[in-house]
Amino acid sequence: MKIEKDICMKPFSNMKIGGIAKELIYIENEEELYKVFEMVDKYYLLGNGTNTLINDTKLDISFISLKKLNKIEKKEDKYIYVESGVDLTEFTEFMKKNNLGGLENITGIPGSIGGLINMNAGAYGTTIFDKVEKVRLFRKDLGIVEISKEELGLRYRSTLIKDNRWIVIGAYFRLDEGFDEEKSNDKIEKRKNNHPLEYPNLGSTFKNPENDFAARLISEASLKGYRIGDIEVSEKHPNFLVNKGNAKFCDVMKLIEHVKKVIKNKYDIELELELIIIGDDGKCFNY
Template sequence: MEVMKNAQMKEYSNMKVGGIAKELIFVEEKNELKEIIDTRKNIFILGNGTNTLIYDGNLDISFVSLKKLQKISVEEKNKNFDLVRVESGLDLDDLIKFMEENNYTGLENITGIPGSVGGLVNMNGGAYGTEIFDCIEEVEVCKNDGKIEKIKTKDLHFKYRTTEIKENRWIVISALFKFKFGFDHAASEDKREQRKVKHPLDLPNLGSTFKNPKGKFAARLISDAGLKGYQVGGARISEKHPNFVTNVGNATFNDVISVIEHVKEVVFEKFNIELNTEIIILK
């Protein structure tokens, strides 16, 4: 493993907000996780930093990155599907590229989501009616005692934007995907283009800030509440996609929190609907 002391976490956040961490550990072999768990008290698994708002003061936290775990292997070939093991540090973009190259189908609708495979598995990430668990047969996790275990999807609890893995703070090591054949190039490119058009990808952000309430869209509620462009310090509600909080210039942790709390308050006052954050807030 590689250990970086006093790491500047702003550099590892897609929001470009974050303070100085006790250490940042880059795992090179999955068996190193037990040693980390046994020797550290306050651990946080950092994916691509695309959905975590990190406090910008001193952080007595050992951040752990699985970015170096990026292997893909075909474990079983069948007439109608293949079983493919994917390690958690791989970017989703790289998985979609692998699917395209091998004519696999099932995840085209989530093309363009910024994040690692492990991060998306942890939260059951998805978009446009597709969730990553739609194609997962088994997840390999490291539990809180350092034991590594493979759990069948049928034995895991998961729902919209959360999983038993996230709730128990287990670490995703890999996932076994069941891919049928027939990659849909048009659908994949369509979703990628829609993200470019609809999302403020030119500014630091953490993706969708709030979960969609049942039967509603958070972005529509925020827009209807007149909050597009609402700004505190360097943090602003995007005019392009109001469920995104963007960093328009040196936003602080408190700037972002202030925007989030204001949105929650106004939406509740106007529509009697409580918005819950989709992003992780780490302090």
């Protein structure tokens, strides 16, 4: 494993906010997972950081990355095994090259396979688990195990993996024959048109409440463009918060609280966080 000490976490969150962490540990093979959890106290498992807001003070936390586990392999029975550190974009390229499909709708989600599996990510009616059959995990109680998707408590943007902080090592996919390039490109276009990709952001801030859309509620409450310091409710997609310069962690927290309060007062709806927030003490909100 490779360990970097006193590392600035700003580049590791897609919001480009983050303080100095005790260490960042890169796992280089799965056996190292047995060792690492004996070494660390407070830790956070980091994928691509596209859903993670990091406090900008001193962080007494060991960040653990599986980015170096990044193989895609064809296995028997037409399974494709994808390690957790692979980007969805790389996996999409693989599917295109090998003419395999079924996940075109989620093209362009900027996460790692580990991050996507952990929170059951999805878009346009498809979720990553639509084509996953089982997941290879590290559990502190059992070590390395393989668990079928039926046993993973799948629900909207959540899984038992997330509830229990299990570590995704990789996933076995069974894909359809034929990659629909037009559908995939269409989703990339839609993202460019609908998401404020020109600014650092973490995707959707809040989960959609039942039978409604957080973006619609925020927009109707006239919160588009509402700004505290350098953090702003996006005009383009009101469920996104965008960093317009040098936004501070405390301002993001104030803005999240403000939006929640306005929505609660106006609609009596309690918005639930989709993004994950890491406090300076290693405690995570929405975990």
